[in-house]
Amino acid sequence: MVNYNDIAKLAKVSPTTVSHVINETRFVMPETKRRVLEAMKKLKYQQNLLARSLATGRTHTIGLVISDIRNPFYPELVQGVEELAVKNDYNVFLCNTDYDIEKGLKSIGALIKRKIDGIIVASSQVDSSIINQLMDTDVNFVLVDWGKRNVGVDSLYFDYRVGIAEAISHLVSLGHRKIYFISGPKTLKTAKIRIRNFIDAVKKHKDSNLDYKILEGDHKIEGGLKAAQKILKGKVLPTAIVCSNDLTAIGAMKAFKAGGIKVPDDISIIGLDNIALTEIVSPALTTIELERYRIGKVAMELLLNRIKDKKLPKQTCIFKTKLVIRESTSQRRNDN
Amino acid sequence: MVNYNDIAKLAKVSPTTVSHVINETRFVMPETKRRVLEAMKKLKYQQNLLARSLATGRTHTIGLVISDIRNPFYPELVQGVEELAVKNDYNVFLCNTDYDIEKGLKSIGALIKRKIDGIIVASSQVDSSIINQLMDTDVNFVLVDWGKRNVGVDSLYFDYRVGIAEAISHLVSLGHRKIYFISGPKTLKTAKIRIRNFIDAVKKHKDSNLDYKILEGDHKIEGGLKAAQKILKGKVLPTAIVCSNDLTAIGAMKAFKAGGIKVPDDISIIGLDNIALTEIVSPALTTIELERYRIGKVAMELLLNRIKDKKLPKQTCIFKTKLVIRESTSQRRNDN
DNA sequence: ATGAAAGCGCTAACAT
């Protein structure tokens, strides 16, 4: 492994000068510089960032903790983070927690030992043990779409309220009065928030006398399908359904199709997430958009700021969500 | 930052002993060990893996280079790699090349400077400049689904031949004689291989007098859609279409639906990849399965072996592909 | 059974 000494000898300078040439951190005579660069080339020098990191205390490395890269929620977020990271000469360690808090803690522990400059935690399963671990080690970190708010940490949230309110208004304006909600698993903080936002939105329309009901899904296709089957067994069907995420909505659509109920003719459906899938299924799904790429990018931005200046006041970014109307919602039929 | 010296002082031992306690690398009297562990706890010691890596020359870190995490091909592969990596106490740097060779080269350069123990390159845009860079630095690396074969490097491939042959046989047995192929971008080595495998499969059935034609897509929905529109303009429609990947097939289905052509009644369609989407679209897509999770896992396995023993003979793993029959293929209609 | 000391490749304060 060739190092500064080898280069220095060949170029007849000191290792210090080599360092300064490489980092452009003080003036070096053009001629001297030339010799150093030439020596580097001749020796096929490869920098050792570990050694630099050890000396400087900065690794230019971050950790990104997510639940499961196969969940369509994550790829765009990861892209947003990675892109901005690379642009700033950072590399990112990707860690899947597999929805397992223990694994999350372990991953974060490993990242800290690797002396990453910061961590973005975008795992849905974040609880206080994780926050504690992060706080204890005073590593730089940013929380993405974590349930709780205002705890004095850098964090980014989606404001589901706006989008869900738009969804309800949209349905009401189409004549719907009986609207069901298929939720996510109630263990998830973000799922609970969505339920609350749904209820709040419905309550806002109390003059239209809305009838609603909440069923539990699991944020996967399967759960949406099962919930919809349960709905099908009821005496009076709702005329519209809002789902806690797109996969749930797609599962529900599947069940209705199988049950001979037409979407949107017989029943309107709205999802949440706006994953790529929603444009592909038919009917294309009306849904609430989350800007996942952007939240990833901004998370990285916050982290970079935090790395630059530990003293910076903690920031919170709220990302508005908005309704994207496609084909799965329509006017309520009169005979319904 | 607390280090071995701090622990050593508090425990009244030498830094050497601290090291040996932590790594369990030589016998230490139980009592001494206890004191060391206690000191570590008291000081909330956090290991510095950078320093260890610098001393040992091993980072327990690998790089995973892919084209674009938003491409549904990758998440499962990444999962396979990451899971096995973590199981072996490795962390993985994820790098998106964004289908850009320059970016790929830059990423690999960065990884090498970070002294990763190995690299898995699963970017579809691998060309000789990348191979050269890898060879030059004699870093450990593994190539996934790269176009060329047998170049004396560890590599993993999908054998599209089997799956595509099964697809053609399936179509022929359903009475289809006019079968088109919508390819990927011809700049992609793997796309070219798929074309060749299609032609070979068709030629095998020369006694059934097959009529075929090849159109170019882009491995995205858009390309499939456009190619299908072109097909729709032809005088005689094919009765079946095989696509170079699932997104292409889904695009084609969309175009046919819009054109009033029913799948599979009027035309049968087969995709390739077996991404999650294929089960969700309707009709569910008949497709050729690629075991992406497994290829990721095995890639990591090969890399671990390579890291353990540089001298190991280079390995090549071929992954069979197979047809998954769903709803988008059916008997050719007599009037066609 | 434990310790001293050199070294991994780099940076940076202090000289000159």
Next chain:
DNA sequence: ATGTTAGCGCTTTCAT
């Protein structure tokens, strides 16, 4: 304009 030197926190050989 360049060099000397002392670390960064760990491992590991060689002593004792």
